[in-house]
Each structure stands twice: as C-alpha cells, then as structure tokens.
Amino acid sequence: MVIDFWLADENIVFAAALVLMVALGVLQLIGFGGFDSDVDMDADVDGTGVAGGLLSFFGWGRLPFLILLVLFLLVFGLTGFAGQQFIQTLTGRLLPPSLAAAGALLVALPLTGLLSKPLARIIPQDETTAVSIDELTGRRAIIDIGTAKPGYPARAKVKDRYGHGHALMVEPDSEDGIFLAGEEVLLVRRDGDIFKAVAVGTHWLSET
Known part of the structure; x- marks a missing residue:
C-alpha cells in the first residue's frame, strides 16, 4: 500500500521533512511565523569566498530564510521518496535510511538552489535583502514589552529600510530617561547588544 511505503522505517525521514514543511506553512498562515521574521540574522557572507560561493549555489540570499527552508524540505522529501521508489522497483527493497537520506541530500541541495x-x-x-544591525541606528522604534530605564533595557520593535521587522533591547540614552510600553523612541547609538534611544518629541527629529 502507498501509506505503508510512505511510513516505512527507511522513508520516515522524508515523511518527517514533508510534515515539517506543512507545519511551517500552517504556522505562517495562522500568524505564528513570518517570512520577515523578527529574528535578526546578522551574519554577512562574503560572496567572493568559497563558503559564500557554496551558499549562493544552494540558494542562500536569494529568498527569505523560511521560504528557502520550506523549499528545501519539499525537494528533500519528494526526492527521497522518488529515489526509494526507483530503488524498490529495481531491487525489490528500500535503501537504509541513512544512505537514502545522504543521497537525497546530495540531490536536494543543488536542486533547491536551482x-x-x-x-x-x-x-x-526587498524581502530578500538583509541589512546590518548597525543600520538600525537612526530609526524609530516602538517599545514593545516592559519599561526601559537606564541599566534595565526593554524589548522594542523596529523596521529597517526594507520594511523588515527586528526585535531588539533598548534603554534610555539619558540617566533620568524612562520609556513605557507603546512609546516611540529614536535609536541614537548601539552599545554592544543594547540600543540607546531618546524619546520622540523631546528633540527635533527628521524623518528617516
């Protein structure tokens, strides 16, 4: 039966890949995921190096990460099932899961890039363009969770020049400053992982 083939021990890794792909799609539809995720992937890849060339070959940088992941899971799952079906037709048996997964991976990575x-x-x-976290300085953010005080940063949300959302920690730039949830602030500088900000309205600000 087809269901027995799909759920065979030798094919469970491919079934799991397709289930994960569907789960990511459902989470996106109901609002728990986002292709412009708040997770800041602030890692630049040198496109002229060997690593950068390989990542580009596999599709890295062309699509938002979640879309690329969903595409890879789809290609990996379907490639694995197709390969196992072909092997079963020839030999009457399935490849061991580790060998089948390795073969599917070798095909799925370049095919995903293609x-x-x-x-x-x-x-x-604009959804495929990443920015450095330092480029967020000078942009306006909204305090999202908590109350920000000197030495006690609060979570804030900010959009970069491409409209991508980022979550970061913010505290007042002045010793007597305080920001409440929902307040708009201007990011003026970065100190490690913390952004310093001033309240919008207390200074003359130009639109970014």
Missing part, C-alpha cells in the same frame, strides 16, 4: 532562482523573481526583492 529552483530558488525563478522563485526569487516572483517574490519582491
């Missing part, structure tokens, strides 16, 4: 090219032309380019 498929990411036409998808990148469909998805708006």
